[in-house]
Amino acid sequence: xxxxxxxxxxxxxxxxxxxxxxxxxxxxxxxxxxxxxxxxxxxxxxxxxxxxxxxxxxxxxxxxxxxxxxxxxxxxxxxxxxxxxxxxxxxxxxxxxxxxxxxxxxxxxxxxxxxxxxxxxxxxxxxxxxxxxxxxxxxxxxxxxxxxxxxxxxxxxxxxxxxxxxxxxxxxxxxxxxxxxxxxxxxxxxxxxxxxxxxxxxxxxxxxxxxxxxxxxxxxxxxxxxxxxxxxxxxxxxxxxxxxxxxxxxxxxxxxxxxxxxxxxxxxxxxxxxxxxxxxxxxxxxxxxxxxxxxxxxxxxxxxxxxxxxxxxxxxxxxxxxxxxxxxxxxxxxxxxxxxxxx
Numbered sequence: 001x002x003x004x005x006x007x008x009x010x011x012x013x014x015x016x017x018x019x020x021x022x023x024x025x026x027x028x029x030x031x032x033x034x035x036x037x038x039x040x041x042x043x044x045x046x047x048x049x050x051x052x053x054x055x056x057x058x059x060x061x062x063x064x065x066x067x068x069x070x071x072x073x074x075x076x077x078x079x080x081x082x083x084x085x086x087x088x089x090x091x092x093x094x095x096x097x098x099x100x101x102x103x104x105x106x107x108x109x110x111x112x113x114x115x116x117x118x119x120x121x122x123x124x125x126x127x128x129x130x131x132x133x134x135x136x137x138x139x140x141x142x143x144x145x146x147x148x149x150x151x152x153x154x155x156x157x158x159x160x161x162x163x164x165x166x167x168x169x170x171x172x173x174x175x176x177x178x179x180x181x182x183x184x185x186x187x188x189x190x191x192x193x194x195x196x197x198x199x200x201x202x203x204x205x206x207x208x209x210x211x212x213x214x215x216x217x218x219x220x221x222x223x224x225x226x227x228x229x230x231x232x233x234x235x236x237x238x239x240x241x242x243x244x245x246x247x248x249x250x251x252x253x254x255x256x257x258x259x260x261x262x263x264x265x266x267x268x269x270x271x272x273x274x275x276x277x278x279x280x281x282x283x284x285x286x287x288x289x290x291x292x293x294x295x296x297x298x299x300x301x302x303x304x305x306x307x308x309x310x311x312x313x314x315x316x317x318x319x320x321x322x323x324x325x326x327x328x329x330x331x332x333x334x335x336x337x338x339x340x341x342x343x
Contacts, residue, residue: 002129003080003098003105006297006320011107011131013098016077019043020096020107023323030082032109033093034059034174037323047075049084051120052092054203055174071120087111088122089277090175091204097125105129106291112276113283114146118182118209119175130293131320135278136256137298137306143256143280146183153273154185156252161189161228166249170235170269173197175277176254177232178204178211184230186212192226193217194233223247235267256280288315 005012010022018028025042032038032048034056039048046066048056053068060066069075071094075082084094089110098105106127115121153169160167171177177197184191191214193201198216205211215221217231226246237243238251256276257263264272279287288296288310296317298307303319310317 002295003100003103004107004129004131006322010322013080015100016080016082018077018082020098021109030096031056032087032096032107033090035090035110038109049092049094051207052094054207055092055200058199058203059174071123085123085125086120088113088115088119091119091178091209093119095123095125097127103128105131106293107131108133110135110278111287112279113287114143116146116179116183116277118178118211124287124290126290126292128293129295129297130288130291131297131299132284132288133278134284134298134301134303134306136276136280137284137302139281141256141259141276141280142282143274143276146275149273149275150183153180153252153254154188156271157184157230158188160250164227164248166226166229166231166246168231168233168238168243168246168249168251169273170238170251170253170255170267171197171232173234174200176275177201178209179275179277180232180254181211181214182209184212188228188230190215190225190229192221192229192231194231194237196234197232217242217245219245221245238267238269 009024009026011020018030019026020030021032021038022029027044029043030047034052039056041060048068050068053066057066071084071086081099083097087093087095087109089112095106095108104127106125110133113122157167171180173196193214195216201211251269252271253267253269254273254275258272258274296310296315297320299320299322307317307319
């Protein structure tokens with residue numbers, strides 16, 4: 001198959017005897033980022049970026065052996081050269097470049113080419129073979145610039161604040177929540193977060209990432225504390241008794257899936273903001289063409305349609321079945337389940 005192959009354990013480099021984002025237990029794992037469909041428990045040894053390590057260590061536990069490297073730092077394993085390059089997906093996320101005897105592959109993990117202001121900005125890496133996600137690999141998915149989306153979010157929160165309403169936004173605890181926090185107008189009012197998000201916030205603050213002051217939602221607060229505030233929480237809490245403490249509140253979800261009216265209805269939210277940490281249709285096409293790859297493997301999402309499209313443009317493209325899910329766009333479990341698996 002080439003320098004990298006796909007087997008029951010994941011993406012494998014036989015020459016170096018290491019896996020990239022393996023979904024079953026293996027001795028050595030290179031990890032693109034901290035979402036749990038990419039960073040799983042039980043591997044013998046982990047390697048990731050410096051900025052991804054603290055949150056991965058938190059999620060997997062102190063017993064896991066995790067080493068980290070700078071972006072662009074070259075690591076040699078049995079003659080194979082590996083390096084991690086910014087993927088723009090979330091803080092610490094990386095594409096993994098693999099080179100051996102002049103052949104270059106890039107495993108992109110999940111990626112986003114728009115600079116969100118807090119994640120390390122996407123870096124284009126040229127290669128012979130590119131492994132790409134296609135979470136939003138359909139022409140209907142075309143994102144507006146995030147500045148426009150955040151203007152809408154801030155205007156909505158401000159209107160609610162003036163009415164004394166609580167503004168509740170559903171966002172994944174790792175990545176989307178911090179992107180929201182970094183870009184909302186914190187001068188509008190107080191900001192509270194679900195406990196699972198606040199733990200992640202503190203980890204990133206300790207690393208020097210710029211986040212506004214937030215408070216974890218606890219039983220000590222009253223409805224008066226929440227009046228006019230913004231609350232960011234995983235989606236599952238919106239369907240639980242957790243929200244009863246807020247009094248008069250209105251809800252929204254921030255996700256690429258909000259492009260679909262049916263998904264907004266399924267989430268049972270009042271508003272849907274189209275804000276994804278993945279590439280849209282144009283972003284996928286732009287990136288793949290710019291890599292110069294003669295061969296592309298597509299994983300999870302709209303693989304059939306996207307692979308047919310690329311093949312029609314003369315790019316040799318194949319579908320690979322993986323256990324990656326594009327997870328940050330999904331509905332996250334409650335805090336109790338969160339602490340066990342974050343799945």
